[in-house]
Amino acid sequence: MALPMRSVITGSGIALPQHLVTNDRLARIMDTSDEWIRTRSGIEQRYFAGPGLGSAELGSMAAEAAIRDAGLKPEDIDVVIFATMTPDHVLPGNGPLLQKRIGLRNVPTFDIRQQCSGFLYGLDLGDSLIKSGKFERVLLVGAETHSGFMPWDQGWRVVLGLSDDEPDEAEKSWNTQSRDRTVLFGDAAGAVVVERREQGAAGLLRTRLYSDGGVADALTMRGASFKQRPFVTKEQIAAGETIPVMNGREVFKTAVTLMPQAVRDVCADEGVTIEELDLVLVHQANLRIIEGVQKQLGLPAGKVPHNIERYGNTTAATLPLLFHECRQNGLAGPGALIAFTALGSGLHWGAALYRM
Ligand SMILES: CC(C)(COP(=O)(O)OP(=O)(O)OC[C@H]1O[C@@H](n2cnc3c(N)ncnc32)[C@H](O)[C@@H]1OP(=O)(O)O)[C@@H](O)C(=O)NCCC(=O)NCCS
Structure with a gap:
Protein backbone atom coordinates (compact mmCIF):
# COMPACT_ATOMS: atom_id res chain seq x y z
CA MET A 1 0.00 0.00 0.00
CA GLU A 198 5.67 12.05 -1.14
CA GLN A 199 6.59 8.81 0.55
CA GLY A 200 8.27 7.33 3.62
CA ALA A 201 7.17 6.54 7.14
CA ALA A 202 8.70 9.66 8.71
CA GLY A 203 6.72 12.79 9.38
CA LEU A 204 3.82 14.28 11.26
CA LEU A 205 1.24 11.57 11.97
CA ARG A 206 -1.47 13.25 14.03
CA THR A 207 -2.32 16.44 15.88
CA ARG A 208 -5.01 17.32 18.38
CA LEU A 209 -5.50 20.98 19.25
CA TYR A 210 -7.83 22.46 21.85
CA SER A 211 -8.76 25.92 23.18
CA ASP A 212 -10.83 27.02 26.17
CA GLY A 213 -11.55 30.73 26.51
CA GLY A 214 -13.47 30.01 29.71
CA VAL A 215 -10.21 30.18 31.65
CA ALA A 216 -8.61 33.05 29.70
CA ASP A 217 -8.13 34.97 32.98
CA ALA A 218 -5.79 32.31 34.40
CA LEU A 219 -2.87 33.62 32.36
CA THR A 220 -3.25 37.05 30.78
CA MET A 221 -1.86 40.57 30.53
CA ARG A 222 -4.42 43.11 31.77
CA GLY A 223 -2.63 46.35 30.95
CA ALA A 224 -2.08 47.55 27.38
CA SER A 225 -5.45 46.84 25.76
CA PHE A 226 -7.26 48.30 22.76
CA LYS A 227 -10.46 48.11 24.81
CA GLN A 228 -9.31 51.13 26.80
CA ARG A 229 -8.32 54.70 25.90
CA PRO A 230 -5.45 55.17 25.69
CA PHE A 231 -4.02 51.75 24.94
CA VAL A 232 -1.87 51.85 28.11
CA THR A 233 -2.06 54.34 30.99
CA LYS A 234 0.60 55.65 33.38
CA GLU A 235 -1.47 54.20 36.22
CA GLN A 236 -1.34 50.75 34.68
CA ILE A 237 2.41 50.89 34.27
CA ALA A 238 2.72 52.06 37.89
CA ALA A 239 0.47 49.19 39.03
CA GLY A 240 2.57 46.62 37.16
CA GLU A 241 -0.30 45.68 34.86
CA THR A 242 1.94 45.39 31.82
CA ILE A 243 3.40 42.23 33.38
CA PRO A 244 1.34 39.11 32.70
CA VAL A 245 -0.67 37.78 35.63
CA MET A 246 -1.00 34.10 36.30
CA ASN A 247 -3.03 31.88 38.56
CA GLY A 248 -0.03 29.56 38.97
CA ARG A 249 -1.83 26.84 40.90
CA GLU A 250 -4.77 26.66 38.51
CA VAL A 251 -2.48 26.55 35.45
CA PHE A 252 -0.37 23.88 37.17
CA LYS A 253 -3.36 21.61 37.89
CA THR A 254 -4.79 22.08 34.41
CA ALA A 255 -1.44 21.37 32.75
CA VAL A 256 -0.84 18.05 34.52
CA THR A 257 -4.31 16.87 33.53
CA LEU A 258 -4.81 18.16 29.99
CA MET A 259 -1.37 17.48 28.48
CA PRO A 260 -1.35 13.73 29.31
CA GLN A 261 -4.92 13.50 28.01
CA ALA A 262 -3.94 15.18 24.73
CA VAL A 263 -1.06 12.69 24.35
CA ARG A 264 -3.45 9.80 24.98
CA ASP A 265 -5.82 11.27 22.38
CA VAL A 266 -3.25 11.46 19.56
CA CYS A 267 -1.97 7.99 20.37
CA ALA A 268 -5.50 6.58 20.30
CA ASP A 269 -6.18 8.35 16.98
CA GLU A 270 -3.09 6.74 15.48
CA GLY A 271 -3.65 3.35 17.10
CA VAL A 272 -0.39 3.32 19.07
CA THR A 273 0.07 2.72 22.78
CA ILE A 274 1.76 5.10 25.22
CA GLU A 275 4.44 2.43 25.76
CA GLU A 276 5.36 2.62 22.07
CA LEU A 277 6.40 6.28 22.43
CA ASP A 278 10.15 6.79 22.44
CA LEU A 279 9.97 10.38 23.61
CA VAL A 280 7.42 12.81 24.98
CA LEU A 281 8.51 16.41 24.55
CA VAL A 282 6.53 18.46 27.07
CA HIS A 283 6.32 22.25 27.15
CA GLN A 284 8.91 23.37 29.71
CA ALA A 285 7.01 25.60 32.18
CA ASN A 286 7.85 23.86 35.43
CA LEU A 287 9.88 20.72 36.15
CA ARG A 288 7.16 19.51 38.51
CA ILE A 289 4.60 19.75 35.69
CA ILE A 290 6.91 17.80 33.35
CA GLU A 291 7.40 15.10 35.99
CA GLY A 292 3.65 15.08 36.65
CA VAL A 293 2.94 14.46 32.95
CA GLN A 294 5.57 11.70 32.88
CA LYS A 295 4.01 9.95 35.90
CA GLN A 296 0.45 10.32 34.56
CA LEU A 297 1.56 8.63 31.35
CA GLY A 298 3.41 5.92 33.29
CA LEU A 299 6.63 6.48 31.33
CA PRO A 300 10.22 6.25 32.58
CA ALA A 301 11.93 9.61 33.19
CA GLY A 302 14.37 9.00 30.31
CA LYS A 303 11.54 9.22 27.80
CA VAL A 304 10.48 12.68 28.98
CA PRO A 305 13.60 14.84 28.67
CA HIS A 306 13.82 18.36 30.04
CA ASN A 307 16.01 21.41 29.65
CA ILE A 308 14.01 23.87 31.76
CA GLU A 309 16.90 23.99 34.26
CA ARG A 310 19.04 25.78 31.63
CA TYR A 311 16.48 27.99 29.86
CA GLY A 312 13.40 28.58 32.04
CA ASN A 313 10.06 28.82 30.27
CA THR A 314 10.69 30.12 26.75
CA THR A 315 7.03 29.87 25.61
CA ALA A 316 6.83 29.33 21.80
CA ALA A 317 10.57 28.64 21.58
CA THR A 318 10.43 25.76 24.06
CA LEU A 319 9.40 22.80 21.91
CA PRO A 320 11.64 23.54 18.91
CA LEU A 321 14.55 24.16 21.32
CA LEU A 322 14.01 20.84 23.10
CA PHE A 323 13.43 19.02 19.81
CA HIS A 324 16.65 20.43 18.36
CA GLU A 325 18.62 19.29 21.42
CA CYS A 326 17.11 15.80 21.18
CA ARG A 327 18.14 15.60 17.53
CA GLN A 328 21.65 16.69 18.48
CA ASN A 329 22.07 14.31 21.41
CA GLY A 330 20.62 11.34 19.53
CA LEU A 331 17.48 10.89 21.65
CA ALA A 332 15.37 11.72 18.59
CA GLY A 333 17.12 9.26 16.29
CA PRO A 334 15.80 7.78 13.03
CA GLY A 335 12.48 5.96 13.48
CA ALA A 336 11.80 7.41 16.97
CA LEU A 337 8.13 7.98 17.77
CA ILE A 338 7.73 11.35 19.48
CA ALA A 339 4.75 13.00 21.12
CA PHE A 340 4.89 16.78 21.54
CA THR A 341 2.54 18.39 24.04
CA ALA A 342 2.01 21.91 25.34
CA LEU A 343 -0.45 24.07 27.26
CA GLY A 344 -0.52 27.80 27.71
CA SER A 345 -2.43 31.05 27.85
CA GLY A 346 -5.73 31.01 26.02
CA LEU A 347 -6.01 28.34 27.19
CA HIS A 348 -4.60 26.56 24.16
CA TRP A 349 -3.23 23.06 24.41
CA GLY A 350 -2.79 19.88 22.43
CA ALA A 351 -0.42 17.20 21.23
CA ALA A 352 1.25 16.04 18.04
CA LEU A 353 2.61 12.63 17.10
CA TYR A 354 5.71 12.60 14.94
CA ARG A 355 7.84 9.78 13.48
CA MET A 356 11.52 10.62 12.93
C1 LIG B 1 4.20 29.67 39.83
C2 LIG B 1 4.60 28.42 40.59
C3 LIG B 1 6.07 28.12 40.36
C4 LIG B 1 4.37 28.67 42.08
O1 LIG B 1 4.75 27.52 42.79
P1 LIG B 1 3.86 27.05 44.02
O2 LIG B 1 4.52 25.84 44.59
O3 LIG B 1 2.44 26.95 43.54
O4 LIG B 1 4.02 28.22 44.96
P2 LIG B 1 3.04 28.59 46.11
O5 LIG B 1 1.91 29.32 45.47
O6 LIG B 1 2.72 27.40 46.93
O7 LIG B 1 3.96 29.50 46.98
C5 LIG B 1 3.79 30.78 46.86
C6 LIG B 1 4.60 31.40 47.98
O8 LIG B 1 5.89 31.61 47.50
C7 LIG B 1 6.14 33.01 47.40
N1 LIG B 1 6.86 33.26 46.16
C8 LIG B 1 6.35 33.43 44.93
N2 LIG B 1 7.34 33.64 44.05
C9 LIG B 1 8.49 33.60 44.75
C10 LIG B 1 9.84 33.75 44.39
N3 LIG B 1 10.23 33.97 43.12
N4 LIG B 1 10.76 33.65 45.36
C11 LIG B 1 10.43 33.43 46.63
N5 LIG B 1 9.15 33.27 47.03
C12 LIG B 1 8.19 33.36 46.09
C13 LIG B 1 4.78 33.65 47.41
O9 LIG B 1 4.84 34.96 47.88
C14 LIG B 1 4.03 32.74 48.34
O10 LIG B 1 4.39 33.05 49.67
P3 LIG B 1 3.30 32.96 50.87
O11 LIG B 1 2.89 31.52 50.92
O12 LIG B 1 4.08 33.40 52.05
O13 LIG B 1 2.20 33.85 50.46
C15 LIG B 1 3.74 27.22 40.15
O14 LIG B 1 2.43 27.40 40.58
C16 LIG B 1 3.72 27.01 38.67
O15 LIG B 1 4.73 26.71 38.04
N6 LIG B 1 2.54 27.09 38.05
C17 LIG B 1 2.37 26.87 36.63
C18 LIG B 1 3.08 27.92 35.88
C19 LIG B 1 2.97 27.73 34.42
O16 LIG B 1 2.88 26.64 33.95
N7 LIG B 1 3.03 28.84 33.73
C20 LIG B 1 3.12 28.94 32.34
C21 LIG B 1 2.17 28.15 31.60
S1 LIG B 1 2.62 28.33 29.98
Whole structure:
Protein backbone atom coordinates (compact mmCIF):
# COMPACT_ATOMS: atom_id res chain seq x y z
CA MET A 1 0.00 0.00 0.00
CA ALA A 2 1.36 3.43 -0.91
CA LEU A 3 2.27 5.60 2.08
CA PRO A 4 0.51 8.97 2.28
CA MET A 5 2.21 12.32 1.62
CA ARG A 6 3.76 13.62 4.84
CA SER A 7 5.09 16.81 6.40
CA VAL A 8 8.66 16.08 7.45
CA ILE A 9 10.97 18.20 9.62
CA THR A 10 14.16 18.37 7.57
CA GLY A 11 16.10 20.93 9.59
CA SER A 12 16.17 22.60 13.00
CA GLY A 13 18.07 25.46 14.60
CA ILE A 14 18.13 27.48 17.79
CA ALA A 15 19.38 30.85 18.99
CA LEU A 16 20.04 32.20 22.47
CA PRO A 17 20.76 35.75 23.57
CA GLN A 18 24.15 36.36 25.17
CA HIS A 19 23.20 37.08 28.80
CA LEU A 20 23.17 33.98 30.99
CA VAL A 21 21.37 34.89 34.22
CA THR A 22 21.54 32.62 37.27
CA ASN A 23 18.95 32.48 40.04
CA ASP A 24 21.50 34.05 42.37
CA ARG A 25 21.71 37.10 40.07
CA LEU A 26 17.93 37.53 40.28
CA ALA A 27 18.12 37.17 44.06
CA ARG A 28 20.23 40.35 44.12
CA ILE A 29 17.41 42.51 42.79
CA MET A 30 14.35 41.06 44.56
CA ASP A 31 13.38 38.94 47.53
CA THR A 32 13.85 35.46 46.09
CA SER A 33 16.43 32.67 46.30
CA ASP A 34 18.08 30.03 44.18
CA GLU A 35 16.57 27.46 46.54
CA TRP A 36 12.95 28.72 46.06
CA ILE A 37 13.25 28.91 42.28
CA ARG A 38 14.91 25.47 41.94
CA THR A 39 12.54 23.70 44.31
CA ARG A 40 9.34 25.18 42.91
CA SER A 41 10.19 25.22 39.22
CA GLY A 42 13.42 23.29 38.50
CA ILE A 43 14.94 26.40 36.86
CA GLU A 44 18.63 27.10 37.54
CA GLN A 45 19.36 29.77 34.93
CA ARG A 46 17.91 31.47 31.86
CA TYR A 47 19.14 33.70 29.03
CA PHE A 48 18.02 37.29 28.57
CA ALA A 49 18.37 39.56 25.56
CA GLY A 50 19.80 42.99 26.19
CA PRO A 51 17.96 46.08 24.95
CA GLY A 52 17.74 46.26 21.16
CA LEU A 53 17.55 42.50 20.55
CA GLY A 54 14.00 41.38 19.82
CA SER A 55 12.28 38.10 19.03
CA ALA A 56 12.28 38.84 15.27
CA GLU A 57 16.09 38.93 15.22
CA LEU A 58 16.48 36.00 17.59
CA GLY A 59 13.96 34.03 15.51
CA SER A 60 15.85 34.96 12.33
CA MET A 61 19.08 33.50 13.73
CA ALA A 62 17.33 30.22 14.58
CA ALA A 63 15.63 30.23 11.17
CA GLU A 64 18.92 30.65 9.30
CA ALA A 65 20.40 27.76 11.26
CA ALA A 66 17.36 25.55 10.50
CA ILE A 67 17.46 26.38 6.78
CA ARG A 68 21.18 25.53 6.67
CA ASP A 69 20.54 22.32 8.58
CA ALA A 70 17.91 21.34 6.00
CA GLY A 71 20.47 21.88 3.25
CA LEU A 72 18.37 24.70 1.80
CA LYS A 73 18.76 28.39 1.01
CA PRO A 74 16.40 31.16 2.14
CA GLU A 75 14.97 31.43 -1.39
CA ASP A 76 13.74 27.82 -1.13
CA ILE A 77 11.23 28.69 1.62
CA ASP A 78 7.59 29.00 0.43
CA VAL A 79 5.84 30.28 3.55
CA VAL A 80 6.65 31.40 7.10
CA ILE A 81 4.79 30.77 10.34
CA PHE A 82 6.08 32.85 13.25
CA ALA A 83 4.81 31.98 16.73
CA THR A 84 5.48 34.49 19.51
CA MET A 85 3.73 36.30 22.34
CA THR A 86 6.54 38.86 22.58
CA PRO A 87 6.78 40.35 19.06
CA ASP A 88 8.99 43.34 18.32
CA HIS A 89 5.88 45.44 17.63
CA VAL A 90 2.12 45.13 17.94
CA LEU A 91 2.16 45.81 14.21
CA PRO A 92 3.53 44.67 11.89
CA GLY A 93 4.11 41.13 13.06
CA ASN A 94 7.45 39.35 13.26
CA GLY A 95 6.87 37.41 10.03
CA PRO A 96 7.70 40.22 7.60
CA LEU A 97 10.56 41.42 9.84
CA LEU A 98 12.13 37.97 9.62
CA GLN A 99 11.39 37.76 5.89
CA LYS A 100 13.36 40.96 5.27
CA ARG A 101 16.13 40.12 7.74
CA ILE A 102 17.04 36.74 6.26
CA GLY A 103 16.34 37.64 2.64
CA LEU A 104 13.39 35.42 1.83
CA ARG A 105 11.43 35.96 -1.35
CA ASN A 106 8.12 37.85 -0.93
CA VAL A 107 6.51 34.72 0.43
CA PRO A 108 3.45 34.88 2.70
CA THR A 109 4.10 35.04 6.44
CA PHE A 110 1.66 34.12 9.21
CA ASP A 111 2.06 35.46 12.73
CA ILE A 112 0.34 33.24 15.24
CA ARG A 113 -0.19 33.77 18.95
CA GLN A 114 -0.98 30.66 20.89
CA GLN A 115 1.72 31.39 23.47
CA CYS A 116 3.20 28.17 24.91
CA SER A 117 1.25 26.10 22.36
CA GLY A 118 2.51 28.21 19.45
CA PHE A 119 4.84 25.55 18.08
CA LEU A 120 2.12 22.86 18.16
CA TYR A 121 -0.36 25.13 16.43
CA GLY A 122 2.31 26.14 13.92
CA LEU A 123 3.14 22.51 13.17
CA ASP A 124 -0.52 21.74 12.55
CA LEU A 125 -0.97 24.85 10.38
CA GLY A 126 2.20 24.08 8.43
CA ASP A 127 1.01 20.53 7.84
CA SER A 128 -2.33 21.83 6.56
CA LEU A 129 -0.62 24.31 4.24
CA ILE A 130 1.55 21.52 2.84
CA LYS A 131 -1.35 19.08 2.49
CA SER A 132 -3.49 21.72 0.77
CA GLY A 133 -0.95 21.52 -2.04
CA LYS A 134 -0.22 25.26 -1.89
CA PHE A 135 3.23 25.06 -0.32
CA GLU A 136 6.10 22.61 -0.17
CA ARG A 137 8.53 24.14 2.32
CA VAL A 138 7.40 25.80 5.52
CA LEU A 139 9.64 27.70 7.91
CA LEU A 140 8.18 27.48 11.42
CA VAL A 141 9.71 29.73 14.08
CA GLY A 142 9.02 30.08 17.81
CA ALA A 143 10.87 32.97 19.47
CA GLU A 144 10.45 35.05 22.60
CA THR A 145 12.05 37.96 24.40
CA HIS A 146 10.12 37.85 27.67
CA SER A 147 12.72 40.14 29.20
CA GLY A 148 10.69 43.01 27.70
CA PHE A 149 8.04 42.30 30.35
CA MET A 150 10.46 42.60 33.27
CA PRO A 151 9.68 45.84 35.14
CA TRP A 152 13.16 46.31 36.59
CA ASP A 153 15.00 49.61 36.43
CA GLN A 154 18.50 49.73 38.03
CA GLY A 155 18.08 46.01 38.57
CA TRP A 156 18.64 45.39 34.88
CA ARG A 157 22.30 46.43 35.15
CA VAL A 158 22.80 43.92 37.96
CA VAL A 159 20.96 41.14 36.10
CA LEU A 160 23.04 41.66 32.97
CA GLY A 161 26.24 41.70 35.02
CA LEU A 162 27.01 45.34 34.17
CA SER A 163 26.96 46.46 37.80
CA ASP A 164 27.23 44.94 41.25
CA ASP A 165 25.41 47.84 42.94
CA GLU A 166 22.15 46.32 44.05
CA PRO A 167 19.02 48.45 43.59
CA ASP A 168 17.64 50.36 46.59
CA GLU A 169 14.98 48.88 48.88
CA ALA A 170 12.15 50.65 47.04
CA GLU A 171 13.09 49.04 43.75
CA LYS A 172 13.72 45.67 45.36
CA SER A 173 10.28 45.80 46.91
CA TRP A 174 8.74 46.70 43.53
CA ASN A 175 10.67 43.87 41.81
CA THR A 176 9.49 41.43 44.48
CA GLN A 177 5.84 42.11 43.64
CA SER A 178 6.16 40.24 40.34
CA ARG A 179 8.69 37.61 41.48
CA ASP A 180 6.22 34.74 41.13
CA ARG A 181 6.35 35.29 37.32
CA THR A 182 9.58 37.07 36.44
CA VAL A 183 11.82 34.26 37.73
CA LEU A 184 10.14 31.68 35.48
CA PHE A 185 10.75 33.00 31.98
CA GLY A 186 13.72 33.17 29.61
CA ASP A 187 14.47 34.35 26.07
CA ALA A 188 15.24 31.98 23.19
CA ALA A 189 14.32 30.98 19.65
CA GLY A 190 13.87 27.68 17.87
CA ALA A 191 12.96 26.98 14.26
CA VAL A 192 12.26 24.04 12.00
CA VAL A 193 11.89 23.57 8.27
CA VAL A 194 8.96 21.35 7.35
CA GLU A 195 8.90 19.87 3.87
CA ARG A 196 6.48 17.82 1.81
CA ARG A 197 7.62 14.26 1.22
CA GLU A 198 5.67 12.05 -1.14
CA GLN A 199 6.59 8.81 0.55
CA GLY A 200 8.27 7.33 3.62
CA ALA A 201 7.17 6.54 7.14
CA ALA A 202 8.70 9.66 8.71
CA GLY A 203 6.72 12.79 9.38
CA LEU A 204 3.82 14.28 11.26
CA LEU A 205 1.24 11.57 11.97
CA ARG A 206 -1.47 13.25 14.03
CA THR A 207 -2.32 16.44 15.88
CA ARG A 208 -5.01 17.32 18.38
CA LEU A 209 -5.50 20.98 19.25
CA TYR A 210 -7.83 22.46 21.85
CA SER A 211 -8.76 25.92 23.18
CA ASP A 212 -10.83 27.02 26.17
CA GLY A 213 -11.55 30.73 26.51
CA GLY A 214 -13.47 30.01 29.71
CA VAL A 215 -10.21 30.18 31.65
CA ALA A 216 -8.61 33.05 29.70
CA ASP A 217 -8.13 34.97 32.98
CA ALA A 218 -5.79 32.31 34.40
CA LEU A 219 -2.87 33.62 32.36
CA THR A 220 -3.25 37.05 30.78
CA MET A 221 -1.86 40.57 30.53
CA ARG A 222 -4.42 43.11 31.77
CA GLY A 223 -2.63 46.35 30.95
CA ALA A 224 -2.08 47.55 27.38
CA SER A 225 -5.45 46.84 25.76
CA PHE A 226 -7.26 48.30 22.76
CA LYS A 227 -10.46 48.11 24.81
CA GLN A 228 -9.31 51.13 26.80
CA ARG A 229 -8.32 54.70 25.90
CA PRO A 230 -5.45 55.17 25.69
CA PHE A 231 -4.02 51.75 24.94
CA VAL A 232 -1.87 51.85 28.11
CA THR A 233 -2.06 54.34 30.99
CA LYS A 234 0.60 55.65 33.38
CA GLU A 235 -1.47 54.20 36.22
CA GLN A 236 -1.34 50.75 34.68
CA ILE A 237 2.41 50.89 34.27
CA ALA A 238 2.72 52.06 37.89
CA ALA A 239 0.47 49.19 39.03
CA GLY A 240 2.57 46.62 37.16
CA GLU A 241 -0.30 45.68 34.86
CA THR A 242 1.94 45.39 31.82
CA ILE A 243 3.40 42.23 33.38
CA PRO A 244 1.34 39.11 32.70
CA VAL A 245 -0.67 37.78 35.63
CA MET A 246 -1.00 34.10 36.30
CA ASN A 247 -3.03 31.88 38.56
CA GLY A 248 -0.03 29.56 38.97
CA ARG A 249 -1.83 26.84 40.90
CA GLU A 250 -4.77 26.66 38.51
CA VAL A 251 -2.48 26.55 35.45
CA PHE A 252 -0.37 23.88 37.17
CA LYS A 253 -3.36 21.61 37.89
CA THR A 254 -4.79 22.08 34.41
CA ALA A 255 -1.44 21.37 32.75
CA VAL A 256 -0.84 18.05 34.52
CA THR A 257 -4.31 16.87 33.53
CA LEU A 258 -4.81 18.16 29.99
CA MET A 259 -1.37 17.48 28.48
CA PRO A 260 -1.35 13.73 29.31
CA GLN A 261 -4.92 13.50 28.01
CA ALA A 262 -3.94 15.18 24.73
CA VAL A 263 -1.06 12.69 24.35
CA ARG A 264 -3.45 9.80 24.98
CA ASP A 265 -5.82 11.27 22.38
CA VAL A 266 -3.25 11.46 19.56
CA CYS A 267 -1.97 7.99 20.37
CA ALA A 268 -5.50 6.58 20.30
CA ASP A 269 -6.18 8.35 16.98
CA GLU A 270 -3.09 6.74 15.48
CA GLY A 271 -3.65 3.35 17.10
CA VAL A 272 -0.39 3.32 19.07
CA THR A 273 0.07 2.72 22.78
CA ILE A 274 1.76 5.10 25.22
CA GLU A 275 4.44 2.43 25.76
CA GLU A 276 5.36 2.62 22.07
CA LEU A 277 6.40 6.28 22.43
CA ASP A 278 10.15 6.79 22.44
CA LEU A 279 9.97 10.38 23.61
CA VAL A 280 7.42 12.81 24.98
CA LEU A 281 8.51 16.41 24.55
CA VAL A 282 6.53 18.46 27.07
CA HIS A 283 6.32 22.25 27.15
CA GLN A 284 8.91 23.37 29.71
CA ALA A 285 7.01 25.60 32.18
CA ASN A 286 7.85 23.86 35.43
CA LEU A 287 9.88 20.72 36.15
CA ARG A 288 7.16 19.51 38.51
CA ILE A 289 4.60 19.75 35.69
CA ILE A 290 6.91 17.80 33.35
CA GLU A 291 7.40 15.10 35.99
CA GLY A 292 3.65 15.08 36.65
CA VAL A 293 2.94 14.46 32.95
CA GLN A 294 5.57 11.70 32.88
CA LYS A 295 4.01 9.95 35.90
CA GLN A 296 0.45 10.32 34.56
CA LEU A 297 1.56 8.63 31.35
CA GLY A 298 3.41 5.92 33.29
CA LEU A 299 6.63 6.48 31.33
CA PRO A 300 10.22 6.25 32.58
CA ALA A 301 11.93 9.61 33.19
CA GLY A 302 14.37 9.00 30.31
CA LYS A 303 11.54 9.22 27.80
CA VAL A 304 10.48 12.68 28.98
CA PRO A 305 13.60 14.84 28.67
CA HIS A 306 13.82 18.36 30.04
CA ASN A 307 16.01 21.41 29.65
CA ILE A 308 14.01 23.87 31.76
CA GLU A 309 16.90 23.99 34.26
CA ARG A 310 19.04 25.78 31.63
CA TYR A 311 16.48 27.99 29.86
CA GLY A 312 13.40 28.58 32.04
CA ASN A 313 10.06 28.82 30.27
CA THR A 314 10.69 30.12 26.75
CA THR A 315 7.03 29.87 25.61
CA ALA A 316 6.83 29.33 21.80
CA ALA A 317 10.57 28.64 21.58
CA THR A 318 10.43 25.76 24.06
CA LEU A 319 9.40 22.80 21.91
CA PRO A 320 11.64 23.54 18.91
CA LEU A 321 14.55 24.16 21.32
CA LEU A 322 14.01 20.84 23.10
CA PHE A 323 13.43 19.02 19.81
CA HIS A 324 16.65 20.43 18.36
CA GLU A 325 18.62 19.29 21.42
CA CYS A 326 17.11 15.80 21.18
CA ARG A 327 18.14 15.60 17.53
CA GLN A 328 21.65 16.69 18.48
CA ASN A 329 22.07 14.31 21.41
CA GLY A 330 20.62 11.34 19.53
CA LEU A 331 17.48 10.89 21.65
CA ALA A 332 15.37 11.72 18.59
CA GLY A 333 17.12 9.26 16.29
CA PRO A 334 15.80 7.78 13.03
CA GLY A 335 12.48 5.96 13.48
CA ALA A 336 11.80 7.41 16.97
CA LEU A 337 8.13 7.98 17.77
CA ILE A 338 7.73 11.35 19.48
CA ALA A 339 4.75 13.00 21.12
CA PHE A 340 4.89 16.78 21.54
CA THR A 341 2.54 18.39 24.04
CA ALA A 342 2.01 21.91 25.34
CA LEU A 343 -0.45 24.07 27.26
CA GLY A 344 -0.52 27.80 27.71
CA SER A 345 -2.43 31.05 27.85
CA GLY A 346 -5.73 31.01 26.02
CA LEU A 347 -6.01 28.34 27.19
CA HIS A 348 -4.60 26.56 24.16
CA TRP A 349 -3.23 23.06 24.41
CA GLY A 350 -2.79 19.88 22.43
CA ALA A 351 -0.42 17.20 21.23
CA ALA A 352 1.25 16.04 18.04
CA LEU A 353 2.61 12.63 17.10
CA TYR A 354 5.71 12.60 14.94
CA ARG A 355 7.84 9.78 13.48
CA MET A 356 11.52 10.62 12.93
C1 LIG B 1 4.20 29.67 39.83
C2 LIG B 1 4.60 28.42 40.59
C3 LIG B 1 6.07 28.12 40.36
C4 LIG B 1 4.37 28.67 42.08
O1 LIG B 1 4.75 27.52 42.79
P1 LIG B 1 3.86 27.05 44.02
O2 LIG B 1 4.52 25.84 44.59
O3 LIG B 1 2.44 26.95 43.54
O4 LIG B 1 4.02 28.22 44.96
P2 LIG B 1 3.04 28.59 46.11
O5 LIG B 1 1.91 29.32 45.47
O6 LIG B 1 2.72 27.40 46.93
O7 LIG B 1 3.96 29.50 46.98
C5 LIG B 1 3.79 30.78 46.86
C6 LIG B 1 4.60 31.40 47.98
O8 LIG B 1 5.89 31.61 47.50
C7 LIG B 1 6.14 33.01 47.40
N1 LIG B 1 6.86 33.26 46.16
C8 LIG B 1 6.35 33.43 44.93
N2 LIG B 1 7.34 33.64 44.05
C9 LIG B 1 8.49 33.60 44.75
C10 LIG B 1 9.84 33.75 44.39
N3 LIG B 1 10.23 33.97 43.12
N4 LIG B 1 10.76 33.65 45.36
C11 LIG B 1 10.43 33.43 46.63
N5 LIG B 1 9.15 33.27 47.03
C12 LIG B 1 8.19 33.36 46.09
C13 LIG B 1 4.78 33.65 47.41
O9 LIG B 1 4.84 34.96 47.88
C14 LIG B 1 4.03 32.74 48.34
O10 LIG B 1 4.39 33.05 49.67
P3 LIG B 1 3.30 32.96 50.87
O11 LIG B 1 2.89 31.52 50.92
O12 LIG B 1 4.08 33.40 52.05
O13 LIG B 1 2.20 33.85 50.46
C15 LIG B 1 3.74 27.22 40.15
O14 LIG B 1 2.43 27.40 40.58
C16 LIG B 1 3.72 27.01 38.67
O15 LIG B 1 4.73 26.71 38.04
N6 LIG B 1 2.54 27.09 38.05
C17 LIG B 1 2.37 26.87 36.63
C18 LIG B 1 3.08 27.92 35.88
C19 LIG B 1 2.97 27.73 34.42
O16 LIG B 1 2.88 26.64 33.95
N7 LIG B 1 3.03 28.84 33.73
C20 LIG B 1 3.12 28.94 32.34
C21 LIG B 1 2.17 28.15 31.60
S1 LIG B 1 2.62 28.33 29.98
